[in-house]
Amino acid sequence: MTDSVKLTMQTLRATDFKHWLATFWLVKRKLSQQQARYSVLKVDTDTSLEQKLKQAVTSKILDTDYQLQAYDFLTADQDKGLLTIDSAATDVTLIQAEIDKGTANQKVEQYQDLLDSWAMVIKLEHQEQAVYAYRKINKFNHSTRLSHISFIQFKDKELKDLDEQAIFTLDTQIDFFSYQGTTFISNKREFESALNFRAGMEQNRDVVLQEFVDLNIFSDATLLKQHIGANLNYLRKVSSIQKSGYYKDAKFMEELVKVNSEKNWGLQVENGVIVINEASIELVLTLLNNGRLESPINHEVFDASVKKKVS
Structure with missing residues (x-):
């Protein structure tokens, strides 16, 4: 801001x-x-x-x-x-x-x-x-819903029907x-x-998934698109991925692949390209959002959907 x-x-x-x-x-x-x-x-x-x-x-x-x-x-x-x-x-x-x-x-x-x-x-x-x-x-x-609603007023110790009034x-x-x-x-x-932000997020989804393919991050993003679909939670995640833009940073992606191997996170990588499968979709969305974090205090590892950068 x-x-x-x-x-x-x-x-x-x-x-x-x-x-x-x-x-x-x-x-x-x-x-x-x-x-x-x-x-x-x-x-x-x-x-x-x-x-x-x-x-x-x-x-x-x-x-x-x-x-x-x-x-x-x-x-x-x-x-x-x-x-x-x-x-x-x-x-x-x-x-x-x-x-x-x-x-x-x-x-x-x-x-x-x-x-x-x-x-x-x-x-x-x-x-x-x-x-x-x-x-x-x-x-x-809304007119269709009003047909099932009765507006009632309590006055002079009794309930009165207000249906004839323009409420x-x-x-x-x-x-x-x-x-x-x-x-x-x-x-x-x-x-x-x-x-109508959902429509905008669906556009973000289509743009970023095509960029994944163009940048050779995935061999095929079809399964990822099917999984995200119109689900608002996933649309938020993929829109956040687009906004942060980590996936466009070649060094970030190199480090992601390297740490995935060292930490045994479970991403399947072939010739530097991530292979999407049903089991890895949630992990992919988390990692591309840079959402897997380690506590410097006790070194526990967390997946954080919401995070705030410390300046």
Whole structure:
């Protein structure tokens, strides 16, 4: 994580949001061949709700218990951590471009317009500055699911049926927000779900597996691709492998083969090329992630899916 990202957050936390305007947007998403297309609807709100939405965003920003950490595909439990990623590496830039069209966007005119939305965005803006805060839409706002739900209110000592009213549930927990080219993530799972990160990781899988073959690391990566498939855990691992890029370092690969032989780790290597089999796939993913680590204290050896480099 760069110093500029830290400075961005410091600036944001020092901001007085009193005169910032809050607007509310719904995001519709369509998938075509794993590519997402987004459109947005402007939703008018009363003063009370506008203040509640604004408070939801500013309370997340101003909570100094949240510590910054660079986003990685393999990340430990966040527990009051804000993961940071360049917005240009995500779909938020596409969504924000739609929101920034302003009055050119359609407004919500009837209840049905609210349903089947993918996400909601609260935009705070003042002069040339803007914060975009995102939340994945609650499942009770999808039309097919609403048909099986009854909304009940307890009033005057009895339960009353609200089915005849236009109910829209709103969860103002913020999954992530973007400001000045950086996205700050408080809920990694919902962030990845809302922005279709699985498709990006599947692309990473295909790229890195082809590079394995081109670099003559494996004679054939077909079995590895079949094993990884669309499994999110394996997609994270292979995306992390691509990001770290150890496999592109010839010396690293030479040392991997050498240590594998010395430590009897079980990789089958023929003429410097790793031979993939069912039993070795997990080991391959671990070693290419540089995830087999030895304690300098008692020399125990661990496979670590999540690790943090000590500077």
